[in-house]
Amino acid sequence: MDDINRLQPPFIHYGAWIGLWDDPNSWKYKIGNNSNSWRWSTIRETTQTNYQNWLTPNPDFQRSTETCAGISNGKWFDVDCDKARNVACYSVTTQNVKQYVFIQTSTTWSSAQAYCRTHYTDLAKIENMAENSELTKTIPAWFDTWIGLYRVPWSWSDNSRSLFKNWDSSSPNNTGGNQHCVAENALHQWGDENCNVNKVFICHQVVKMTTTVRLTTVTDVELTDPAINTQVLQQLGALLTSQGWTDLKMQWKTPPKKKENNE
Structure with missing residues (x-):
């Protein structure tokens, strides 16, 4: 909110x-390697085979809530993770072969994940057509069933993430299925909109400051010792941090020298 409060509404x-x-290039009809990409629960990474079997027009991120995946009659679909679906788990044999188990219990994706991790390896992971067919055989026809595919939407353009969001009351909603960029209104509330619309924009830069502090010391310690140099910087850094300074990077501009005592 400190960043929000520094913005002025007129512009x-x-x-x-x-x-x-x-x-959408990181998740639409593909499994990529970007921060918004689909990944499997068991490894939290994208698949090595890039296999996928989406039911068109899925994945479509309807209402900006569909970030988990299910399977029905062998086809995948994206769906709201809080919906209730049946569960597909898997275990790995000593021959490194996946064995799938269908659980006819309707629950949310996160509850399904917890159940599979407790009793099996994890929610079903599917990396080729043969595995997709094998899993499909265990599921009754037309039963919507959770698999282990999920993704985390919304990241900053530098690929960083933030838990902070400031959506308006109706956003995000992905109206028309093409609202993948975010704009801020005069009240500093955020809304998802079509990226191809022309709007003014807000840039930012990180301002770095350099401060030089001159020190005079009276000590019997050998200040030319690198270990002593490091210790002094650490203690100064701790002192400044306790006073509210952040993101400090301290270094000696000139290595300290010990003054000779003429007496």
């Missing part, structure tokens, strides 16, 4: 682009 009256977006 964003009609909405201004900010850096938050949900890049």
